Amino acid sequence: MTDPQSDSNSQSKKDLSTASGAPRVAVLVDTATGWGRRLIQGVFQYGHRHGRWHLDVRARYPQGEVRIPEGWTGDGIIARLATPEIVEHVKSFGVPYVNVSSIASDKRAPMITSDKRAIAEIATQHFLERGFSHFAYSGEDDLPYVKAQREDFEAEVRKHGFEVITDPDPVSHDPAANYAELMQHLVEWVKALPKPCAVFSFGTQRGVDLLEACRMADVVVPHEVAVLGGDYDDVLCEACDPPMSAVVTASQRIGYEAAEVLSRMMQGEEVEARKTVLAPVNIHSNPSTNTYAVKDKNLITAMQFIERNAFEPIQMEDVLEQVPMSRRTLERHFKDAFGKTPAEEIRWRRVHQARKLLAETNMDLEDVAKASGLNSYAYLSQVFRKMLDETPAGYRKRMRDV
Template sequence: MSASNGKNRSTTRPASAWSRNGSAPRVALMVETSQSFGRDLFRGITRYLRENGPWSVFFVQRGVCDRVPKWLKKWSGDGIISRVNTPDMRHFAAETRLPIIDLNEQLHGMGVPLLSNDHAAIGRMGAEHLLQRGFEHFAYVGYNGLYWSDSRRDAFAETACQSDVCDSYSCRAQAPQRFRDDTWELEMENVIRWVKKLPKPIGVMTCDDFRGLQLLEACAIAGIAVPQEVAVVGTGNDDVACEVASPPLSSVMLNSFQMGYEAAVLLDRLMRGETVDSTERLFPPLDIVTRQSSDVMAVADPLVFKAMGFIREHACDGIKVTDVLRHVLVSRTVLEERFRQLLNRSAHAVIVETRTKRVKELLSQTDLSLIDIADRAGFKHVEYLCTVFKRETGWTPTEYREQHGLKQNRPFQVGF
């Protein structure tokens, strides 16, 4: 987590309800329940409350673009965590004395602590994912004029193309709400025409998973093969959107659980009368969840293509580079030269990358022990697995499971 160069102001709020009369503080959670991102924020908040004591929570089902509820102006509470990004929220924040933690990604300068996704890091991660698959052409689909979408686009273009030369498509609608309400079909014809004109093969990043859904549908209508001709990676890892997509959509996984947890920490401090720095706090994305929409290698070289197929199929069997050489029947010098030229990394690095990806899957989706995971991912010793995993990801296996594992993915529960 890092801080931006925003205004470095402090916010001091009155002591919370429990410090006055011993009762649980009354907290309004104005966070969307319609998408995985919002529900994961709730899970992070819930984790903090389980660990540190209850709040009396007020919330209703919300969409991303819902306005400030009318009841809030007369509500007698102690604190608010808000994802509302409409101008009326700015007015409310300026008028109220209630402590507020802001999680919106469009409005800035509300004078309260702001927690945001690191949009530049999101764009870079999407670009690196497609670069690793050998693509030489790139494009981006977003919402023109929305800060979070534009920030992801700019970082994607800079990373993928080393200059602002990536093709892009932006919705004519001014906000995602209008896109969902009445422009999906109207925009579809434009997206189809745009994607047909793109050079192939091409890697495309979308600003969110619902834009990714639309792009995949446009490719299906246009008869464009995904991922062979157009590989697509979305943003947000929304479980419903990514799995209902055809083919299933790869996506950047955001750190919404930790963001929710940290929002609860900060609000708790404010309600206790502490001073909290209002500088924006940025949360980098966690990882790419690779599904069929980008699970391809865009390499024309038949030797590298054959070697990559063998590695993907057998990396977790404990193979070495010598096994790859026996399969493709060339010298190590030739193989490594081709890999460096087309993929900018060695065959050994690809083997390690494939095994590491498998370890991530087993850590996050199973309760297997590290001994069993090492065996299934092609590592002879747990100690070596831990060393490689830390080097490749920056996490220990235990830390990764803590952040991404099954206990975080339990069915959503309320009742603090």
Template sequence: MAKTRLKRKNDPPQVAILVDTSTGWGQRLIRGVTSYARQHGPWHLWVEPKGRDEAMQLPPDWNGDGVIARVGSARLATDLQSLNTSVVNVCGIKMPESDAFPRVTTDYATVAALATEYFRSRGFRRFAYVGPTRHSYVRRHVDAFRGALAQFDAELSVFNFAHESLASKRWKTQEQKLGQWLKEIAKPVAVFSWGTTASARLLKVCRLHNVLVPDEVSVLAGDDDDLICEATVPSMSAVLISSEQIGFRAAARLDRLMKGMNDDGSDVLIDPIEVVTRGSTDALAIEDFELARAVRYMRERAFGELTVAEVADHVPMTRRNLERKFREMIGRTPLQEIHRLRIARVKELLSTSDLAMPAVAAASGFGTPEYMTQMFKSIVGQTPLRYRSMTRAR
């Protein structure tokens, strides 16, 4: 057990962050912790560069006040339980050993609902999942996606993807099985995956077996790592997880624990931000030619001065028929779809850029910041400024 550190009254807290530094998720999470520490500290932070699959552990002589950790193994959970210190868990993995720690993590149900809505808005009616389903936390991810699809009576095909080395014989065998599965599955199909690794390898197998992406198989990763996502061919669409906010909220919770305040131990679940659309999902699976043409026109021009009448004239069809087809096949009106596209763009800009509100309004098609704020608040339930402060932890 670690020794209790002799601490002077005004010493800053010593806090260790045990998350990987090699992924966008981990880097953004650490940024959220450092943002909280700047505002409410100072804190003395300890971070060691680590890959996602490397063992996380504290130095043998570490004797600090608190730990923010991705508790993804029973060994790490046991090690942390032996410390005389406060711990907050930021991992979605649930295991008996980690239940003793308060948790701040991603809301899988909201991620699944977002992915479902995204695919359905592109006309997909067939769905699949690729990921290492031998892990309980991945099965929870799958179950959340299946649950979100259930309300539309949509079935889900699942392929158990194991994280094997690309050089291993087991990966070659798995690659062949994945290729055969891709050939046999009905198309077009929307594939949601556990993360960027599974998605990147899925895209590779699609290329090897001449499966067209995104026309036959549309691929969406469950987490956005912009470096990896931009490096694949085609570039990979992904759900942008609010890991910076997870880090900020975890730091705030740890601060309360270190000050001896009560904590009810319940999970704090953070919603994802939005889907970042790249080449792997840049397709429509809408069989109705007129509706597909209208939706594509909308996506190409939603961030300008677009009107429903303009969309109807382009197809061409009467506005009444356009409204009817949208309600029957997309589940909302054309105007609601334009607003959905614009709000998604606002969310992305607020969470990933420092653009001022007038620039965000102009870039998203709302024109004025006042109108953007009005629409954003009515749809999202909070102001753009509040949303930015929540997702960027500033």
């Protein structure tokens, strides 16, 4: 049987289907999520910069299935190939395609997706910075990519000596669960969690449901339960009460890079079917995690001072001026509460800021160092090599925002 993925690569640029010569590309992602909308923006951005693309995007899908209409004629497809059924559906059109799912359902397709380990790392750090020692995870575990995210979160939390409380009830794992039954269960689950507890949810909707469950259970957010969503949605996260913090995944860059790969395939280039993972951009911080799970007010004062001034030329002596504690006592208690010494916390925040500036701006490397509180490019390079095992220039080349 002929492989449509390899056959379609033989078409040339002049064979593109639309009369105007603009490639016609179907994008099969859920437009109801922030992840999907940002991904489409990335595809559009690539098409806009490289001529013009005609995008086929459907706002709604019958029975919830993301499918291309029968009879569609186009030049390429970008899709979440999360199931064998979707793979066969996409292959039936005989055009090149790129997978943007974290599930490798088709080993022959190039795959560009989120780095779930990096998502787990940034989520864990977000909670550790706030002094949490109780962690929990909630998501539809019946879905393989949700289970994979949970396992990565568990592994990351264990690195710091803690365990993750997971929800064993089947109603919580079923993506088709009855809403009333799910909410009744989540109410009891959040009541039973040790307090204060940091809860990481897969995606946005489960985080929204958890916040509602906390309201129904009279559990105070964020001081008893802090909720972090697995992906930021500019509508759902801000409409919550309180507004929900969430990881900002690199879905826009995923869309852009998927479009770049698909463009090469549509022009007949043989493209290696390899997996590319992209780290999250940052965490969009909102009131749902705006708390400190420590009782010592001196430690909170020290952390707040670091938060406000990390990119200024502060040192340990400046932190000590804020609290009536000896250096040794502060370092020991601060590390017990937050997992790092004050000096390590300052350095981590500066490196995180440098990573953000390198990825999202065209700032000169020396200016990036100064804007991050690292004083010079030489010191920035030294810290990068020690903490990330790569140079700032290499990181920018690999991770910068398209």
